[in-house]
Amino acid sequence: MADKFPQLSLTANDVYKLFEEPPFGLIEFGRRVSTKLDAFSLAVHTGLINITVPPTCICGITMRLVQRTGKAENAYQGFEWQCERSLNGQRCRHALTITSGSFFTDVRLPWMNVWDLCLHWFFRTPVIAAGNQVGCGKDAALDWYSFCRQVCYDVVSEMDTCIGGEGLHVEIDETHIFKRKYHRGRQLAAEHVWVFGGICRESKEAFLQVVPDRTGQTLWPIIQQRIHPGTTIMTDSARVYASLHQASRGGFVHYAVNHRRNFVDPNDANIHTNTVERQWGLLKGMLTGCMDEERLEMYLGEYVYRRQFFQAFNTMEKRTSGKFFKIFLGHVKEMFPGI
Ligand SMILES: [Zn+2]
Structure with missing residues (x-):
């Protein structure tokens, strides 16, 4: 029996072009990624959601991707990993959602909003304005901004940067x-x-x-x-x-x-x-x-991260910044590798 594969509305090439072919910006992004299925497709092509490498079930059997048609309307199109082991008439039936351990675990917002908030964070839209523009409210915007900041902080902490050298x-x-x-x-x-x-x-x-x-x-x-x-x-x-x-x-x-x-x-x-x-x-x-010390650490992490990966602060050219956003998503994937 062949696995049912999700119908994606964007191809890998569409996503490549989105990041690598200027101009990159909120408007361009909104034009190219505009539906629920686009948001899902983007998550798949950026590797934030895995639908190609089946996880192994607790029983040791490779799981299979299935679509629960009754839930096909949800953000991840009703896809889940299922174990279909059948031994002596006993079925395992263990299931895992495809968002487990990913950036999209337990996301209550439409995924389109998540992408938009990440992009607003990337372009440094003030958080209140981002909440208003996306229409998700201030709290969700604050949440996702600090989520992005946390990724920066984690990456920077692991870098353990040592700078300078002979002649520098x-x-x-x-x-x-x-x-x-x-x-x-x-x-x-x-x-x-x-x-x-x-x-x-x-x-x-x-x-x-x-x-x-x-x-x-x-x-x-x-x-x-x-x-x-x-x-x-x-x-x-x-x-x-x-x-x-x-x-x-x-x-x-x-x-x-x-x-x-x-x-x-x-x-x-x-x-x-x-x-x-x-x-x-x-x-x-x-x-x-005002911020407490923990939040301050996060902001410092974001600051260093932006310097390091987005080519500093004021010099980042917006038009061609898609490649930097892609780098950020690469780090998101490292931090949230999924199941
Ligand atoms: Zn199993």
């Missing part, structure tokens, strides 16, 4: 990123969070992390873990950095600019930390409103 220049700095005000008893308390980061001038690679304080005990191990030996490091004149040239601190070539006097060394225009400070500005622009 890395600027490092700390910044006071936000104050969360909250009521403790009757007092309004403020919470201070320090973020430590570095950026390589040549490769543009960056790392960022929340740190409890700015002491050497905290920063030195991070510097050695995140920056390749042989790198030239630029800092401000904070005392904590004064020993970076010592072998026990990594033996880096180190230059410091005294910010109390100048922002660029008057004798050497190369000695400054302007690159990393510009990044703080961009980062702070992205962090709106």
Whole structure:
């Protein structure tokens, strides 16, 4: 008996063109992916939903894709994996939905909305506006935005980025990123969070992390873990950095600019930390409103991710950005491999 295969409304080639042939944008996307079946087809062709590699049932038998016609109207067209083992008149009948363990597990929204929200997140539409435009409301938009952010965070955490190297220049700095005000008893308390980061001038690679304080005990191990030996490091004149040239601190070539006097060394225009400070500005622009530390970590992850995979922030050309969205979906697939 032949497996019934879903009728897909988009071909693999349609999906290839969607991402690789400019222009890419919300309007173009809406034109090419406009029905429930399109949304499903896209999930299949991007690998977010698996309908080709049958999982193995708990009983050890390869499962089969079947369509429950009574449920053919649902977002995934009623398809599920079924075990049809029959032994001594006993049937296994074990079934798995094709969304198990995928990005679309337990999704209550129409899948079209999910795609639209992911795209709005990608193009950095403010979340409230995204909720309104998609028509799904603010909560669903917030949910999917943080879902996308979580993917970025997971990818960045696993990268364990180490930047710089022989002949390269890395600027490092700390910044006071936000104050969360909250009521403790009757007092309004403020919470201070320090973020430590570095950026390589040549490769543009960056790392960022929340740190409890700015002491050497905290920063030195991070510097050695995140920056390749042989790198030239630029800092401000904070005392904590004064020993970076010592072998026990990594033996880096180190230059410091005294910010109390100048922002660029008057004798050497190369000695400054302007690159990393510009990044703080961009980062702070992205962090709106109050957030707790966990959410802050997610935002930092998203920030680093966008730098790394979407070619930084302001330079991403929208028309040709389909390939970047495709990269993101590749990461989604890694994080949610399905059954
Ligand atoms: Zn079975």
